[in-house]
Amino acid sequence: MLPLRFVLPSLVLAAMIVMLLLRGYVHSEILADHRVQPPTATDRVPAExxxxxxxxxxxxxxxxxxxxxxxxxxxxxxxxxxxxxxxxxxxxxxxxxxxxxxxxxxxxxxxxxxxxxxxxxxxxxxxxxxxxxxxxxxxxxxxxxxxxxxxxxxxxxxxxxxxxxxxxxxxxxxxxxxxxxxxxxxxxxxxxxxxxxxxxxxxxxxxxxxxxxxxxxxxxxxxxxxxxxxxxxxxxxxxxxxxxxxxxxxxxxxxxxxxxxxxxxxxxALTEVTGTDLWVGRGWVFVVQASEWITGILAVGLAIVGSLVIARFVMMLVLAGAHSRRVRRKGFSWGPPVTEPVTVLVPAYNEAKCIENTVRSLMESDHPIEVLVIDDGSTDGTAGIVQAMGLPNVRVIRQLNGGKPAALNRGLANARHEIVVMMDGDTVFEPSTVRELVQPFADPKVGAVAGNAKVGNKDSLIGAWQHIEYVMGFNLDRRMYDILGCMPTIPGAVGAFRRSALEPIGGMSDDTLAEDTDVTMALHRAGWRVVYAENARAWTEAPESVQQLWSQRYRWSYGTMQAIWKHRHAVIDKGPSGRFGRVGLPFVSLFMIVAPLLAPLIDVFLIYGIIFGDTGKTILAWLGVLAVQLVCAAFAFRLDRERMRHLVSLPLQQVLYRQLMYVVLLQSWITALTGGRLRWQKLRRTGVVGAPAGTVPQQRGRHSDDRRPVG
CATH class of the missing domain: 3.20.20.370 (Glycoside hydrolase/deacetylase)
Incomplete structure (x- = not known):
């Protein structure tokens, strides 16, 4: 039996399709009353x-x-x-x-x-x-x-x-x-x-x-x-x-x-209808009227999502291009080079398959660092693996399982330096990542920096889809938000903070399941600037199964909703710190919550158009939307200097992957509206992403094991 989280969103999507099909069914074209076939012989027709x-x-x-x-x-x-x-x-x-x-x-x-x-x-x-x-x-x-x-x-x-x-x-x-x-x-x-x-x-x-x-x-x-x-x-x-x-x-x-x-x-010629026949007829009319009303709303939704998609694409192309030109122009700098040591916090829960690669990649850093591995109650020997490595400037802190925010706050309390870099236990850095990540702190107004998170295991179909999403959806977005001055999220895989910015807001909060989004919004409201460092690359292991991907995106979506609700009063914040509430919060709500929820309407109306409309024009319009997305994706890949071959899977991503993300987001809405609670979801890691050689991550053999969730 399918889990309820699949059934409810699927029923909503199926209901939308049924309403559209019913509308098409009762909107059949009416032709003028003249024969569409030539007459035949009349020898069988009685003379009378x-x-x-x-x-x-x-x-x-x-x-x-x-x-x-x-x-x-x-x-x-x-x-x-x-x-x-x-x-x-x-x-x-x-x-x-x-x-x-x-x-x-x-x-x-x-x-x-x-x-x-x-x-x-x-x-x-x-x-x-x-x-x-x-x-x-x-x-x-x-x-x-x-x-x-x-x-x-x-x-x-x-x-x-x-x-x-x-x-x-x-x-x-x-x-x-x-x-x-x-x-x-x-x-x-x-x-x-x-x-x-x-x-x-x-x-x-x-x-x-x-x-x-x-x-x-x-x-x-x-x-x-x-x-x-x-x-x-x-x-x-x-x-x-x-x-x-x-x-x-x-x-x-x-x-x-x-x-x-x-x-x-x-x-x-008319006789009154009573009983069952009457109620069946009324039921039919009611359903048709409902389909007219619902599909009218869906059409408005399609217009909204179409406008949002086009607006987002235009803004991304213009603003991401402006960001690239700004940071890549000759002579650009944030200020004097930042050379002081930093602390790298690595929260880890049952990361035995990944932790060695993570720590060794940090040891290759060309910037002075200390590394704190905070073992959050692991049961697979994660802490022992790190200690056995015997590496200088690497400390292990053990604590009872308390969740990622608690582990990060424990690390903050033990950090020796003002600038703190945070990463996930399944992520590997390039040698230049830390150095590139901390350079924006030369600007005293910068309180946090988002790095460039990239998918390390992108050779599978699901991995390739997420690779496109990371390059096009996340990193292109971050360039846009950087220009707008309202970056919504510092990725947990690669981000840096000033301790003096974090401590007044209480560090990492466990109020939401998206602590990275929560803390980023809090920093904006405290008046700090949050920027994006495109060359601070980190390679992370993306989920390799639909179930794992579901768990991750469900947590992200629900956590983002929680963070938006928590910081809803930002829209009335005064002064420079209110910019995020006036610009960032509406953008995040529209582009990360509303637009993705309405995105399946494009495919639903595609089905409608193929069945009841002009099939050729319908497919041509859908291909036009796909072409716009392909242009944006190619632009994003060019900015990130990625190979274009992975874009071959973009059409299939738009048909399948987007529907999965829709179901995840709809289930998050259902959880939020019904007051449900969602626990932390510990993803199952394989250790497939190894320490990078130059700028390309090495691959290790795949493993699998069962992990229990955090929290």
Whole structure:
């Protein structure tokens, strides 16, 4: 059985897709009422049908063909109801006390049930025009039954009635019946329906002009007629204008405008629906209305996320480029070189597979350091491994398991130097990392520095996806935030702090699961500047399984939400320290919480467009979005001097990886809204990332073991 954390977000995503598919289903295109197939032979059509009237009754053993008596007109309107034109048609009919027959499609009746109800309430009759308006001559009996039943379902839910009137799409006069359409009329009759054709076609769908519509709709010599018009399927302004003249004009000539059964002096074609059928119909209409409402919101969400994505890409390209030009220009420096020793804190919990690589990489540093390994209650001999190495300037501090913030604060209390570098126990530094990381402290306003965290195990597919994310999403973002002066996070894998900046804010807090984001926000609010050092590279081991990736990102997402909530009052901070609240907090909320949550809408609407829209244009639009992302990713890779070959997996990342991140973020929202608590998640490490040789990390053999979570 799937865990609840997978089920709930997956159900939300599935519900969005179902609502969109339902909307597409009831938004099928309505074509003008003319045959899409050429007529065939008529040798199977009875003569009394070809020579008879426009109403065909094939319900019994004998065929009956009926015509409307003289001086009676039955106006019929096909393809509606339309929210724009049907009310105007109804208004004109009501103005002149005229009744008509509306042959509605199930798709339109489901979307606009109030108009169907109004038709019935004002004395008009309703007829079936199928659910989706297909040419029934090309369909199977099963499809015909389905079209009829779905059409009745929509009418029942909208107006609480059933109808016995039916008009096939693309129908014409009775003498136009052929060997393709007559079997449909026969079958429809056996199902209990009257087939209603017409003998006077206004051809208003061609929009020939008001005078021409009136001329074509007017019968000759006072004869009765069934007149074909349309209240949907396009611009029906000429139809409405023609009715304003047609109705009073023919009434003055002695014509009566009645619905069909009134004109034929027959019992009403409408019967009341009760019981289960009524509630099933109402349920259908309710679901369709819900889909209209929900997909409307989703469309707004798509517009929002589209705007956010484009805005973020533009800002990243412009500001990251500006950051690169600034720090790489000839003569740039933070001030006098920082040469004083620093303390490197390495919190470690069950890092036996990684800790030796981590410490040895620090010993290659070209900057003077002391190393404090804080063993947070490890049970796998992590502390013993470090002590057995017997390295100078490396101290091991043991403590009971208290979590990463407690370990870092213990290290801060024992640090000998003002500048403190923090890293994870599974991370390795290059020889120049510490030196590059601490140079910004030449500026006395700088309180913390974010380094360039990179994925060391990027040869697997999941690793390659995270590599793209780190280079494009994290490091490109940090360049942008550096320019804006509102860096949201010092990565736990590689960051540096002034002790004099940390101590007044209480050091590393355990109020959230994202202590690195929490402390960064606190430093901003204390008035310190936080910057990014692109050359301070650290190689970290990214999760290599979906479960491990889930655990890590779930903690990050939930912890970020906690940090945003904790520092929500930053938006009203005054002075320079309020810049983060005015700029950084809204940016983090939009780009890290809202936009990723809405990102799946791009793929959901892609499915919708392929099924119900212009497939070519839909795919082209999606490829356009992908191309923009590819440009940004290539730009980020160029800035980081990374090989472009890993971008081959970018399209698949956008299809699969983004959905996983969506589910993680949605589950974080659910946890936050329901008041749930999330424990620290200890990731399972393999020791795959070794000490770097120059600037490229070496790889060791893979191992696996089971670890219990911290905290």
């Amino acid at each position: 049908i070809l020579e008879g009237g426009p109403v065909i009754d094939a319900r019994g053993d004998e065929l009956h063909s009926m015509s409307v008596p003289d001086h009676r007109l039955v106006l019929t309107f096909d393809d509606g109801p339309d929210p724009t034109w049907t009310p105007k048609v109804l208004d004109v009919l009501k103005k002149y006390d005229a009744h008509a027959v509306f042959f509605v499609t199930g798709t339109m009746a489901s979307r606009h049930p109030g108009l169907v109800k109004r038709m019935v309430d004002e004395g008009h009759e309703i007829g079936l025009h199928t659910f989706g308006h297909p040419d029934l001559a090309l369909q199977t009996d099963q499809r015909i039954n389905w079209e009829l039943s779905q059409n009745q379902l929509a009418i029942s839910g909208a107006a609480g009635v059933r109808t016995s009137l039916f008009r096939p799409p693309y129908s014409s006069f009775a003498d136009a019946m052929d060997n393709a359409t007559w079997p449909v009329a026969e079958y429809i009759g056996r199902q209990g329906y009257l087939t209603v054709l017409n003998n006077t076609d206004s051809e208003d769908w061609k929009r020939p002009g008001v005078d021409e519509i009136i001329r074509r709709a007017t019968p000759k010599g006072g004869k009765g007629a069934i007149v074909l018009m349309h209240d949907s399927g396009g611009d029906r302004s000429q139809t409405v204008a023609a009715l304003e003249r047609f109705l009073p004009g023919l009434q003055a000539d002695g014509y009566e405008f009645r619905n069909l059964t009134e004109a034929l002096d027959s019992p009403s």
